[in-house]
Amino acid sequence: MEYRKNLYPGIILTIISAAYLALSGQIEIFTGSGATPLDARFMPRLWGTVLLILSLMLVVRGIKQRKAAVASGEIDASKKSLIEAIADSREVLLSFVFLAIYVAIMEPIGFLISTAVYLYAEILLLTEKSKRNYIIPLIVAIIFAVGIDFIFVRFLNVLLPAGIFGF
Amino acid sequence: MILEGLLSVADPFIIFLIAVGVIVGIIFGSIPGLTATMAVVMFLPVTYAMTPVQGISMLVALYIGGISGGLISAILLNIPGTPSSVATCFDGRPLAEKGQAPKALGVGVVFSFIGTIIGVALLIVISPMLASVAIKFGPFEYCALTILALSLVITLTGKDMVKGLIGAVIGTTLATVGLSPIDSKQRFTFDITNLTAGFKLLVVLIGLFAITEVVKYAATVRKPENFTIEDDVKMHGVGFSFQEFKSQIVNAIRSALIGVGIGILPGIGGGVSCMVSYTVAKNSSKYPEKFGTGIIDGVVASETSNNGCIGGAMIPLLALGIPGDAVTAMLLGGLMVHNVSPGPLIFQKSGATVYGIFFAMIIAAVMMLIFMLLGMKGFIKVLKVPKNYLLPIIVVLCCVGAIGDSNRVFDVWGVLIFGIVGYLLIKAKIPTSPLILGFILGPTLESNLRKVSQLISTDSPLSHPIFVGFMILTVIVVILSLRSNKKANAALDVEE
Numbered sequence: 282m283e284y285r286k287n288l289y290p291g292i293i294l295t296i297i298s299a300a301y302l303a304l305s306g307q308i309e310i311f312t313g314s315g316a317t318p319l320d321a322r323f324m325p326r327l328w329g330t331v332l333l334i335l336s337l338m339l340v341v342r343g344i345k346q347r348k349a350a351v352a353s354g355e356i357d358a359s360k361k362s363l364i365e366a367i368a369d370s371r372e373v374l375l376s377f378v379f380l381a382i383y384v385a386i387m388e389p390i391g392f393l394i395s396t397a398v399y400l401y402a403e404i405l406l407l408t409e410k411s412k413r414n415y416i417i418p419l420i421v422a423i424i425f426a427v428g429i430d431f432i433f434v435r436f437l438n439v440l441l442p443a444g445i446f447g448f
Numbered sequence: 449m450i451l452e453g454l455l456s457v458a459d460p461f462i463i464f465l466i467a468v469g470v471i472v473g474i475i476f477g478s479i480p481g482l483t484a485t486m487a488v489v490m491f492l493p494v495t496y497a498m499t500p501v502q503g504i505s506m507l508v509a510l511y512i513g514g515i516s517g518g519l520i521s522a523i524l525l526n527i528p529g530t531p532s533s534v535a536t537c538f539d540g541r542p543l544a545e546k547g548q549a550p551k552a553l554g555v556g557v558v559f560s561f562i563g564t565i566i567g568v569a570l571l572i573v574i575s576p577m578l579a580s581v582a583i584k585f586g587p588f589e590y591c592a593l594t595i596l597a598l599s600l601v602i603t604l605t606g607k608d609m610v611k612g613l614i615g616a617v618i619g620t621t622l623a624t625v626g627l628s629p630i631d632s633k634q635r636f637t638f639d640i641t642n643l644t645a646g647f648k649l650l651v652v653l654i655g656l657f658a659i660t661e662v663v664k665y666a667a668t669v670r671k672p673e674n675f676t677i678e679d680d681v682k683m684h685g686v687g688f689s690f691q692e693f694k695s696q697i698v699n700a701i702r703s704a705l706i707g708v709g710i711g712i713l714p715g716i717g718g719g720v721s722c723m724v725s726y727t728v729a730k731n732s733s734k735y736p737e738k739f740g741t742g743i744i745d746g747v748v749a750s751e752t753s754n755n756g757c758i759g760g761a762m763i764p765l766l767a768l769g770i771p772g773d774a775v776t777a778m779l780l781g782g783l784m785v786h787n788v789s790p791g792p793l794i795f796q797k798s799g800a801t802v803y804g805i806f807f808a809m810i811i812a813a814v815m816m817l818i819f820m821l822l823g824m825k826g827f828i829k830v831l832k833v834p835k836n837y838l839l840p841i842i843v844v845l846c847c848v849g850a851i852g853d854s855n856r857v858f859d860v861w862g863v864l865i866f867g868i869v870g871y872l873l874i875k876a877k878i879p880t881s882p883l884i885l886g887f888i889l890g891p892t893l894e895s896n897l898r899k900v901s902q903l904i905s906t907d908s909p910l911s912h913p914i915f916v917g918f919m920i921l922t923v924i925v926v927i928l929s930l931r932s933n934k935k936a937n938a939a940l941d942v943e944e
Contacts, residue, residue, distance in 0.1 A: 290876035294614065301621060304636060311631040319901040321628035324894040325635060328621045335614045342610075372666040377868055380659070380843065384860045387847075396844050403840035409669055418837070425841050429848065438497045439852035 284350055288343025294336035302329035372406055379403050391444020397426035449795075453803020456501045457811065465502055466509040466808055470815045471823075473513020475830050478521050478529040481665055482838070484514025485657045488778040490842055492650070492785070493849035500786035500801050505808035507782045508762075511775055512564055512812045515718055515758055516820065519556035519751055520827055523549060524681070532718025532754035535726035539739065539746025546742050554687025555744045556751045557820040559700055563752035564813040566704035567711065567759025571766075572806050578767035582792035587899035588909055592918030594893040597770050599922050601715030601885045603929035611878045618878075619886025620893075622647055629895035642858040647866075650781045651859050652887060654846045655866020656873075656880050657774050662839045663871050669836075683824050692744060699729050699745055700752045707753030711760020715881050717773040718754035725753035759809075766790050766802060770889065777884045785853065 305325040367374065383399040400422035405413060433439040457463075469491070476487035487510040495503030518533030523540035536556060543552035585593070602612040625636045626646025637643040703725035710721040729749035730739040739746050762779075764770045769791040771777040783790055788798045795802060820827065850859040873880055900909075909915055 286875070286877050290872075290878065294618075298621075301636075308628070308635050309633045311633060317630060317898040317902045319898045321631055321633040321635065324890075324897070325621070325624045328617055328624065328890075332614065332617045332621060335610055335617065338610050339614070370667060372669045373663050373871070376663050376666045377864070377871075380864050380867070384847070384857065384864055387860070388857050400840050400844060403843065404837055407666060407669055407836035407839060421837055425844070429841075429844060433493065433848055433852070436497070437494060437852075439493055439848060440855045441848065441851060442857055 284343045284346035287339045288347060291336050291339030291341075291343050294332065295340060298329050298332040298336055302326065302333065305329055375406055376403065379406065387444075388442045389444060392441035393426055393430045394444065396429065397422045400425060449799040450803050452800040453805075454807050456800055456804040457505060457807045462502055462505050462808070463811065465498075465506040466812050467815055467819075469506040469509025470513040470812050470819060473510040473515075474517035474520075474816065474820060474827055475513075475833075476510070477514040477517025478827055478831060479833065479835070479838075480521055480525070480527045480529050481661060481835060482842075483530055483657070483661065483775075484511055485653075485774045485778055486661060486842060487511075487514050488775060488782065489654050489658050489849060490845045492778070492782055493845065493852045495782065496785065496852050498786075500783075500788050500798070501804040501808070503786050504779075504782060504788070504801070504805050505812075507779055508805060508809050509812040509815070511779065512755075512758060512809065513816055514775070515754055516557070516560040516564075516751075516816050517827070518754075519560065519747075520553065520824075521831060523552045523556065523747075524828065525831070530718065532722055532757070533750065534719055535722040535750035536747055538726060538750070539742055539744070540750075542740065542742030543744070543747070548742070549681050550683050550687040551744070552687075552742075552747055553681065553824060554683065554685070554821070555692075555696075555747050557817060557824075558686050558688075558693075559696070559748045559752045560755045560820075561813055561817040562700055563704045563707060563755030564758060564816070565810070566701070566752075567708050567756040568806065568809045568813065569759070570708050571759035571762050571809075575763045575767045575802075576795055578763060579792045579795050582768055585792065585914070586912075587896040587903060588907075588912040588915040589918070590892060590896040591900055592915045592922070593768070593770075594889045594896070596918045596922045596925070597714045597764075598882075598885065598889055598893075599925050600713055601882045603925055604713060604715040604720075605879045605881050607933075608877070609929065609933050611876075612882050615873070615879045616882035616886035618873075619883035619888075620890030622652065622883075623887045623890035624894075629891055630898055642856065647862060647887075648850075648853060648859060649777070649784070649888065650853050651850055651862040652866050653774065653778055653781060653884065654850055655863045655868075656870035656883065657778075658842065658846045659863060659867030660870040660874060662843055663867065664874070665835055665839055681824065681828060683821060686821065688744065696744065696748045699748050702732075703729060703749045703753040704756035707756025708760035708763075710753075711757035711772065712763050714764065714770060714772045714885055717761055717775075718757045721753045721757045722750040725749040762809075766794055766805075767792060769892075771885070773881055774884060777888065780888070 305322055308322045308325065310320045310322060379399060379402050383395055386395045401418055404418040404422065430441060434441055473484060473487050476482045477484055488507050491506060491510055495506055515530060515532050518528055518530035519536050519540065521527050521529035522533040522536035523544050526537050526541040528534045528537055540552045540556065598616055602609065602616050605612050623646065626644060628635050706725045706728060707721045710716055710724060726746060726749045729745055730736045733739065733745060761772045761776045764772060765776045765780060771780045780790060788801055846863060847860045850863045851857060853859065870880060
């Protein structure tokens with residue numbers, strides 16, 4: 282299913298580069314004395330155009346490969362439903378979701394608690410079901426959350442969000 | 449300046465930091481799935497409060513340890529701990545199977561040390577020379593240099609030129625977010641104040657190279673790999689005889705030079721250099737048929753050259769401010785955090801710090817040798833560290849690093865976004881090293897190109913021989929790679 286690695290990224294990048302090019306029109310241009318002949322829009326336009334051309338090349342390549350795959354009849358056999366595909370990579374998706382939740386709660390409830398919660402959840406997620414143990418990850422999560430918070434705030438002068446509870 | 453540099457590292461605290469860096473680096477290097485890059489990201493926030501020499505000494509120690517540690521798992525597990533040790537497996541594993549694991553490890557360690565020292569020696573000689581040439585560079589020369597570096601990285605990183613180019617251009621477009629060079633106009637900031645300064649290199653690196661590793665592991669949770677580790681390896685001294693050492697001198701020097709040369713080129717590093725040296729050693733050997741059956745020549749070629757690469761990669765980083773790969777890009781981030789700006793002026797502006805770094809690298813190499821020879825048993829035990837615990841902790845430390853750089857949680861969102869982007873790029877087989885180089889070189893190219901656009905009315909580009917030379921080189925690189933690309937595609941068509 283090689284075509285997927287060309288067609289889909291190609292389509293996504295085409296859309297992104299088109300939007301990027303459209304937005305580049307909003308860049309203000311400085312026209313006063315000493316202005317460079319190539320203005321602030323020039324490079325974005327150049328990169329945007331190059332990216333657009335390259336993305337279209339990927340799309341074309343993807344379509345060709347897809348045609349070949351359809352012709353040889355290998356396309357239906359491996360078709361997976363979207364739900365199956367999501368279920369198949371649930372650890373990956375959940376890892377991103379957990380990280381997003383972690384970042385979102387970090388400022389309101391503070392680094393310490395959010396880190397402990399995140400560590401616990403992510404350790405469990407990365408452990409195979411049959412090997413899961415609920416106590417040790419909890420202890421590890423708390424020790425490391427407290428340790429990291431303490432070391433960085435006290436000794437290494439990194440300001441970490443304190444949150445509503447003040448720690 | 450040299451003496452100042454030596455004095456700046458002759459401090460017990462710095463020696464201690466280097467020791468910690470080397471040990472952690474070896475551990476990260478030896479565990480497959482953890483890389484030298486991650487070790488450097490993880491420890492970056494730790495160095496924020498340190499002086500430049502302290503912080504950077506620790507980071508280069510992590511780098512040296514990280515590249516060297518890869519040989520342990522290459523020999524004992526047949527899985528390279530880092531891509532730099534791919535070729536170490538070829539002869540290291542057969543040696544271990546013959547019951548000569550201590551010998552293989554000993555040879556790997558000693559020649560890693562020799563490779564590092566040769567690399568650092570060349571770094572000390574070449575980088576000031578390169579800097580003194582580069583100091584004369586104006587907008588024309590910088591323009592041509594960045595174009596050459598970009599074309600090299602695109603052609604060297606992968607077989608697929610289109611995807612290599614896409615990677616690089618994604619990097620350059622990302623770098624256009626924020627204020628434009630020269631006239632400081634807002635670009636793609638959507639009135640978000642936090643975006644005014646653009647994306648931070650550190651944030652992009654953490655997202656692309658650390659978060660993706662964690663996610664890659666997440667994808668394998670239900671497909672556990674089973675491997676057994678032989679942990680009853682007994683090291684006696686270095687494990688090989690002086691006679692054997694003497695027989696490898698030519699091989700070692702050749703491999704180290706290959707390593708340094710490949711290290712200097714942007715986009716490729718240890719992984720390519722060990723393969724090239726291995727092939728060269730095999731082809732120029734009197735007994736090529738024995739390669740792959742477990743002879744020390746293979747281990748020597750691979751390990752000397754990947755460590756030689758370290759010194760090589762530091763040359764353009766320090767003298768030109770152009771990093772060759774993810775680890776050196778991370779080091780560039782580390783240098784900038786400590787207000788040391790790499791480039792031709794580095795020897796004038798921060799000479800003592802640079803010589804401090806050189807001495808720190810030598811100390812780190814010596815420590816790597818000692819720790820790995822004496823503490824091999826310990827490092828082998830660490831291979832069993834459960835990654836399901838380790839990786840989430842690394843993510844947290846990466847977040848701390850992102851926050852600590854400029855004390856805002858906004859940057860952690862950036863880490864998350866670039867983690868997702870990195871994962872999608874891996875899925876689409878678009879290489880990420882050109883992206884980083886594009887991200888770093890894009891703004892340099894833009895500001896110099898725009899200056900050139902102003903100068904060109906009064907100053908002919910043909911009066912700049914270095915500019916012309918770089919452009920000719922770029923054309924040669926592009927033509928050669930197009931030709932080899934065509935050949936590769938033709939070969940594919942024949943197979944189909």
